Amino acid sequence: MKRSYFSGPYALWMILFTIFPIVFVGLYAITVRNETANSLYAGLKNISEIFANKGTYMKVLWRSITLAFECTLICLFLGYPCAYFLASKEFAKYKTLFVLILLPMWMNFLLRTYASMGLLERNGIINTIVTSLGFERLDLIGTRGAVLYGMIYNYLPFMVLPIHTSLKKMDRRVIEAAQDLGANPLRVFYKVTLPLSVPGIISGITMVFMPSVTTFAISGLLGSGNFMLIGDVIEAQFMQANNWNFGSALSLFMTALILLSIGLLNRLDAGKNSERSEKW
């Protein structure tokens, strides 16, 4: 307790850059502005608007959630084996392989997305190869698949890393014990390795799902703006419609949804590993 003042800078940081902004977003969300009458009043019009406008925002929200869900699922199925092999004894000596997973993260994600754009365009690298081989040109850019690809490409490391860490930390003797007791490799995996790596999986899922559900630049650049996500709608409210109040209401709604899903995941996590301390 004596050293609690060490947390001072962090507390200040939190107040300035987390609490204040959230309070402001909340205030914006529950006020309605009328420029012509130059008036400002409290009201829930912005909140109800989220569910109005012919269900437009719900449709966009549903698209964001399904895309994020697909992205998370694919990342999990690609990322788990990857993390598994990287953490295994045989691969442990190949440190470069691990660095290769991290390498893309050293570059700015916007830069990587622009590079992907050059890859997928009509006269891009992939299509140049495809057409020079005598095949029909592929429609890649501006499709839903392109958006999904961009999300997976960007967020896969966030799935691999936590799973890798939890597998690395695992007590090898537990596996040996299972093997000694006669469990075949498949059984060892399902009964021992997988359950013990659940914390890694859960943080992997959160770290991939959260940014995917709120992403906006990827859908714009790779989806050519054809697949508007909730992040794009929020951006448009601030940058185009000049309607900060509705933008804030949407942001707040998103935050609430994310909090809810973290809560659900935590419950799942706690159920599986009751001895582990709370993650969030």
Add this chain to the structure above:
Amino acid sequence: MKKLSILLALIMLLTGVAYADSITVYNSYDYIDESVLDDFTKETGIEVEYVMFTRQEEMYTQLTTGGGKYDIIFPSDYIIERLIKDGMLSEIDYEQCPNAKENLLDSMWNSDYDSGNVYSVPYMWGTMGILYNTELVKDEIYSWDSLFDPAYKRDVFMLDSMRDMMGLMLVYLGYDINSTNEDELAEVRDLLIEQKQNNIVQGYLVDEVKDKMVGGEAAMAVMWSGDAMYAMDLDEDGVLAYTVPEEGSNVWIDAMCIPKNSENYEAALKFIDFMCRPDIAQRNYDYIHYASPIAQVVEELSEEEAENVAVNPTEEILERCYFFHDLMDQMELYNEYWMQIRS
């Protein structure tokens, strides 16, 4: 005593710069040939502090919240309208700006956001239209109709900008570009939704479109003349062309204004006059390549440039182009419908 006066003279000489006038100029990013600023200082002894913004709204916020003191700002037409309404601009004394008075094109004096240029002096201007790839379109493009031709599959780029896109389509349908009428806007919405459903649109983008058009990614794109000029400059094969459709379009002006709270009014006027001098306007034109409002620059255009409506819109084109007005919070319907189109 003599020594002291020499010393004093020396000090005054050394610190002379600090005594001379100094002005702060606030312009959009990459929107001037910066060597012009040095020449201004050389000729007048007035120092220039040059500050840049990326968006008009950013500048407006800076001005209204008192975030900074500026002597010259470069707002667009609808922001000028808002600033005049707010009473934030000083009138321009044209007696002190002979270059502006004499060199501005006649067509630059009767804009409806500031008729007679009482508060603003045009700097650069342009239109909106269609940039098309002559090798990818079947015929010459002259109408907005082409944007709805189902023969073009995923071959058209629309602008991800609700005001511009819906305004242009209002003109296409024969309505007022600044309409807030629900039925008219709904008609625009249905038109654009149908266009999307017919799979004509390849995407809704802003900044990326010009490079995509240079790369031959689509047959047509809705664009600002300035961006179109940029693309045509990069296009080595000369396949890109720009047109202002016959149904009409938008015309925009970026101008120079002096905020009321400027303490260097006279120096600011000198700067505006300097910018309207033919040789200086020419250098800015060569650098930015937007349409210049200075008559001498227009006269100097090469034959090829003079024929290009992106840098030299004809009087006839201007007659069917309209300014956007500041709609403030009447944009709600635009927003609702635009979101329906895009979702």
